[in-house]
Amino acid sequence: MTANLAARRFSIAPMMDWTDRHCRSFHRLLTRRALLYTEMITTGAVLHGDRQRLLRFDSAEHPVALQLGGSDPRDLAQAARIAEDVGYDEVNLNVGCPSDRVQDGRFGACLMAEPQLVSDCVAAIKAAVRVPVTVKCRIGIDEQDPEIALDALTAAVKSAGVDALIVHARKAWLKGLSPRENRDIPPLDYDRVYRLKAAHPDLHISINGGVASIEAAQAHLHHVDGVMMGRAAYQEPWRLLAADPVLFGEDAAFTSAKQALEDYFPYVERELAAGTRLHAMTRHVLGLFHGVPGARAFRRHIAVNAVKPDAGIAVLRDALALVMDTSAPMPHTAAA
Missing domain, CATH: 1.20.120.1460 (Four Helix Bundle (Hemerythrin (Met), subunit A))
Structure with a gap:
């Protein structure tokens, strides 16, 4: 099974310490159609850690994507092959996490400054697996101009054959803001993501950041191909009961x-x-x-x-x- 375009219409964001396999199994009961994501798992953990514990998921979770953190193309390719063999429907590269630990490992949002390296990583993963390969990023970091930075990253990953781009519509400030503050303080700029989609009609683009309701997701879909909901899906999971009827035109999984x-x-x-x-x-x-x-x-x-x-x-x-x-x-x- 692969994460097709229909599933990417609505997804639940990868969230550290939250979207583990128990969370995903619960969310799958609320929506049959949403694409689910794991927490970010580093390539080092996949290659050298307890894979049975880290990569385990229930078959009912499909479609489910593994989000990888890393910046070495060879390691990412090897980890992606493992993910595909385990049965994940998509491999996603994290180019958006702003934590100090991630920066120290040279992955996450700091890769916004290295679009060619991201392109090399995507190309390596694409060559290694048959499942879709996607990237989740920000609109820019620190003093970058989002118009320039996001265009550069998009061009780089498109040249590598990326299947979809998920854009958190905020900058990440790697200097001066904590990861928690980076989820709220940088202003949302949905129009920047809308412009990106208009400029790249052939690329599947999803929007993320501050999506607080299924109705808000529905409104975004007039401008982009998909919507990723994060904290609202976790903190108020009842909202997910409306996803299938409102966004996919299907009956809700349950009536209550x-x-x-x-x-x-x-x-x-x-x-x-x-x-x-x-x-x-x-x-x-x-x-x-x-x-x-x-x-x-x-x-x-x-x-x-x-x-x-x-x-x-x-x-x-x-x-x-x-x-x-x-x-x-x-x-x-x-x-x-």
Whole structure:
């Protein structure tokens, strides 16, 4: 299975410490169609680490993409081959992460300053695998002019045969801002990404950054090919129930968030039997019941009980019982 153009219409962003396999399995219950991404995994970790732990995913997650961090074309090619062999549907190169650790490793957003190296990396990955190869970047870094920097990177990756470009519509300030601040302080410039798409009608371009609702995603799709949602998808996952009907014209996976969570129980039980701690799974569901009576009690019950060493599925069942039962869809027009 490969990540086709239809799946790229809407995707859930790779987010460190958040989009692990448990999160992705949960999100897949909320939307059948969205393209899911792993957390960024470095080439060093793939080549020399515990691949079974790092690259494991459930078959239900498809379509699912692996995001790689690195800047050595040979290492990236080798890691990409491993990803393809494991069964990932896409390989994505991170050219947007602004953390100090990433900069020290010469990958992430700092590669915006080296478009030829990014081109070499993409070309090496493309030569190594048959699945789509994509790049996620910023509009620029530090003192770069986004008009020049984004055009240069786009030309470089197009020449290498990149299948799609995902653009976080902010600069990354590598000097002076923390990774957290880089997600909020640099202003969003959606028009810059729209202009990029207009200049490259033949390249699949997705937009990312500050997408707070499915309706906002729908509006962006008048200008670009795809939309990637990040924090809103994780912190308020109920929003994802609207993705399939609004963005793909298909029935919602479930008529209520409560039904979706009940369908997560078998996965949780399987993982508990395999030795996974309950908290590793329940931490991803805390924002599911936005505005629903009992949501606060639900979160509190999980926060207090899921971390206990002997916590089992009963904790999640008891927490869900505190939420008002409703068969109505979650209100995807609620305020962000």
